[in-house]
Amino acid sequence: MIQLKNSAQISAMKEAGRITGEALLVAREHIREGISTKELDTLIREYIERAGAKPSFLGYAGFPGSACISINDEVIHGIPSKKKILREGDIVKVDVGAFYNGFHGDSARTIPVGKVRDEASKLIEVTRNSFFAGAAMLKPGNRIGDVGSAIQACVEKEGFSVVRRYIGHGVGRELHEQPDVPNFGTAGRGVRLCAGMTLAIEPMVNTGSADVYELPDGWTVKTADKGLSAHYENTVALTSEGVIITTLVDKDW
Ligand code: MG
Ligand code: MG
Numbered sequence: 001m002i003q004l005k006n007s008a009q010i011s012a013m014k015e016a017g018r019i020t021g022e023a024l025l026v027a028r029e030h031i032r033e034g035i036s037t038k039e040l041d042t043l044i045r046e047y048i049e050r051a052g053a054k055p056s057f058l059g060y061a062g063f064p065g066s067a068c069i070s071i072n073d074e075v076i077h078g079i080p081s082k083k084k085i086l087r088e089g090d091i092v093k094v095d096v097g098a099f100y101n102g103f104h105g106d107s108a109r110t111i112p113v114g115k116v117r118d119e120a121s122k123l124i125e126v127t128r129n130s131f132f133a134g135a136a137m138l139k140p141g142n143r144i145g146d147v148g149s150a151i152q153a154c155v156e157k158e159g160f161s162v163v164r165r166y167i168g169h170g171v172g173r174e175l176h177e178q179p180d181v182p183n184f185g186t187a188g189r190g191v192r193l194c195a196g197m198t199l200a201i202e203p204m205v206n207t208g209s210a211d212v213y214e215l216p217d218g219w220t221v222k223t224a225d226k227g228l229s230a231h232y233e234n235t236v237a238l239t240s241e242g243v244i245i246t247t248l249v250d251k252d253w
Helices: 007-030 037-050 118-135 144-156
Strands: 067-071 074-076 091-100 103-112 168-170 177-181 198-201 204-206 212-214 221-223 229-231 234-239 242-245
Touching: 007 037, 007 091, 007 103, 007 234, 007 242, 037 067, 037 091, 074 091, 074 204, 074 229, 091 118, 091 229, 103 118, 103 229, 118 144, 118 198, 118 204, 118 229, 118 234, 144 177, 177 198
Parallel strands: none
Antiparallel strands: 067 074, 067 091, 074 221, 091 103, 103 234, 168 177, 168 198, 198 234, 204 229, 212 221, 234 242
């Protein structure tokens, strides 16, 4: 069942979203060659806790970190580790959730470490653009398939591919709620959008094939062909006055 939110609940979600977005700014500020993903995770957890919130991912289905941190051909769900040290040229996906006043924010960015290859920076840009192409379809009366097909078209016209196995979702009191929000689909199909919906829209985009697999650690997802992957996610709220992107605290990022 889709849990629609009233305006007071959407206000609470804006607070959770702001803390989530600020935690990503902390990650961006500290990402450099030589830092471990565990150190980054600690900085993110400390920021969220100082804000009076709880890291949504910590302990979720047993996940040991406060952020999922995934490097290069890792797509999502990377486990923070002292042994994973960032190097110049890496691209790092940081995915964060903060739970505050009963609601979650959920957001991810792909951050370059120093100077990266042209293909990597193009992938990051196209992945971000695809989110906004999808978000532009968030109008009451449109359908989930309008969002997914806009994301897919934006990605595929650049020669990249959309991951199919993992998708966006409703978000609110629970980290994962209905409806499913695929990053692909057919315009005019699927659940009809309406005011009060709160969604995590999160294109995951590969340079090569869309195929992915999960490592034996039970979490980390990698591209099958070792190509690069990027991720861009925000929590959005549909209201009668328009769309609020709750986790977008730096509008240029
Ligand atoms: Mg996320
Ligand atoms: Mg999500």
